[in-house]
Amino acid sequence: MKQLYKNKELRSFLILWCSQAVSSFGTAMTNFALIIWAYKQQGTVSSITLLSVCSYLPSILFCFLAGTLADRWNKKKIMLICDFIAALGTFTVFILYITGSLRICHLYVINFSLSFMNAFQNPATYVAVSLITPKEYFIRVSGLQAFSNSLVTIITPAVATAVLAFGGIRMILMIDLFTFAIAFTALLFFIKIPVMTEDSNNKKESFLKNCCAGLSFLRKHTPIWKMILFFSFINLLASMAGNSIMPAMVLARTGDNQIALGMVSSSIGIGALVGSILVTAVKPFKSKTKVIFISCAVSFLLCDILWGIGQNVAIWMFAAFAGNLPLPFLSANLTTIMRMKVPIEMQGRVFSTRDTFQYITIPVGLFLGGYLADNIFEPFMLNISPIQQMLSKLVGTGRGSGMAVIYLITGTIGFLVSLWSAKDPTYKSLD
Template sequence: MRTFIILWFGQLVSSIGSSMTYFALTLWVWQQTESATAIALILVFYQLPQIAISLFSGVLVDRISRKHLLIFSDAAAACCTISVGILAAFQALQLWHIYLIATIIGCFGNIQSLTYSTLVPLIVPSEHHTRASSLGTMVNYAAGILAPALAGLLYPRVGLLGITGIDVVTFAIAMVTLFLVTIPQGDEGVGSREWGVGKEEEVSKGKKLWQETTFGFRYIAVQPSLLAMVIVMSAFAFLNQMGEVLYQPMILARTGGNAEILGVVVAASGVGGVIGAIALSIWSGFRRRTVGMSVGFIGIGLSELALGLGQGIGLWALTRFGASLHSPLIFSSYMAIWYAKVAPNLQGRVFAADYLIGIVIEASAGLSAGLLADRVFEPGMQAEGSLSSMFGAIVGIEAGSGIALLYMLNAIGMIWVGLISFRVKTFREAETLMPDHGVTSGVE
């Protein structure tokens, strides 16, 4: 676990800097536009290029030094961050600049995220996979505790240039941790012998690029239980991503753009995620991982339903805490199943396929959330709007009420996904699949 902890620390520090930049950009965009769509488009432009590059990033991860990929992607992202600060310093920053830079960072972020996701089974014994995954989910939530507070405090004083400068320093720390450790490839990891790594590799040599890039999709398709798990997770991810896009504009709209209140709520969300990850690293989750996923779906749905109904910083902070508390249970359980069922030297391509599906789902959700909020629900919940007579008594008719209504509908959808998943037999069988060392013969 020593190598993992060193890498984890570097990513934790880097994530704090990146989250500070994203939070500051959210404030900047809201100040310029007061549009939920404009904020949602930052994430959409970050995700869209990943749809194309994911077809090839899995092959890169399985074929090229993972350490070199991490160093290259971190350095490229740091250069993009610096460009934001410079443009802001010369008062030349425009909305399209942010979208363009988000697109570039998305390309390298895809490679970085996918590479890190394949490291756990290579450097961590199988009995600690869930704990390692839970620590991985802690990174973003831990950043969520410090980043909003720091960015909210420093942004008025140092501007985007200062915030991006801090981000670059955190990138440098992450780079140092990469140079301190040895990162094996798929045929050198701690689980390589038990998986018989090398056999599948020989099968895939000499195949066309198209067969390589589509390998992960075919691998998932020939195993019905894994396919069912991906479908269930995708349904939840679509609804959850809409909620993630909506809750910050909703709070800004309902508080007159108060960055301090939003910072407290985002920090509370981070605390919930960290506590959830720590608890899971001690407890190790449900024995049946699919049960953990279903419970997590329902827990997040109930928390977000209360958030949409609620008013005031206290209830918003409490409900975001509750939603984030359940998140590590979902994603750690999900990844533990993948780590157990896919050989290390195939994980780049298989995880890339799953990652691509997730990107398409989340990008669609982000764009849908912004458009529905700005063009349907917000106008509909105004005093003379078509929805105000039906739902005004529940969410009010002031600014942000339409976003709150849409947020609640998504939360109800997540609860239903959780309840239905308990009844889907194929989904529940995903974790009972045994590693099939000959599965590649059917998909190569």
């Protein structure tokens, strides 16, 4: 890793990476605090998952169109504008909170608006990183991004809990705005992103045809298209359970213990942190696709299934650590395949098309997870029946046991589907 820092070719990426990591930390603290605030206001799983739905849905629906604009427009300007609007969203929450006017419906609207801007920012960032990073560093750069994301996940619960105790949500929002200022200044003054010359063929084509170019590319490359559809299904399972209902389950099964939630959340980050260090340090594997599918299977087995059958903080912490350790290997190899196989002048459109199809199932899964938890599985596990008694031997009883059943179901299906896909010969050409 020291060699990466000494490499002048990576200077722009490293500045971008560090500054964005600082900003992500501020945003993560705000999200952590607002999830607890929302759960206390409503006391339902749906109140939390709906926040996530609003954070995902617009970026998924509009990124198909935004990717074309990201290929045409200046990447740096897009990122700066989107960052600025994100800061306005945080500032709005701050004003509403200090005036005593904040309501959960306001968070839905703000999350929806910020998600719309992410539709433009995500493809622009994808391409920007490709432009400022030499190809031989793609996997290691992905590992560094996973490293910072993991570190943020680790320290956010502890720091946010401490700040909440001494300064409240007001202080957390102020920290978020300060970290934004750091990232915005770094991007504006210290990062140079090469300006791409647009393909003359793209200029002649209509906007709609340009938007469809990403889909046409993917349909012609069957292995990539098939993997995108695979992860569309995996994301449905993961969003039904995963980290979306975990806060509600932990709070429900520990008597609203915020410290327990922080410990489990930090364990997620520690596992991903260790995995990101390993993926950055070790020699790249020959078969990237095998790594992707096996990592996915192991994650479902050790995280979701253990979260389902575990009934105490110690088991949840181990499951969070062990289940998230393989994920940096999955994301680094998947991102590298996409960057190597897709021409850079098409990456905005192709990545956006990928995101549309790969992530469209996430808001569906989030909605289903919240609905099934509140209206079906939680009530079912609170009423004695033969099936309930059988399931209670695995997941226990009381509040949160219905959510544990959801983890058990999604974990088992995800594990089996991932192992089956690892044997599919279609993906060999991607290696």
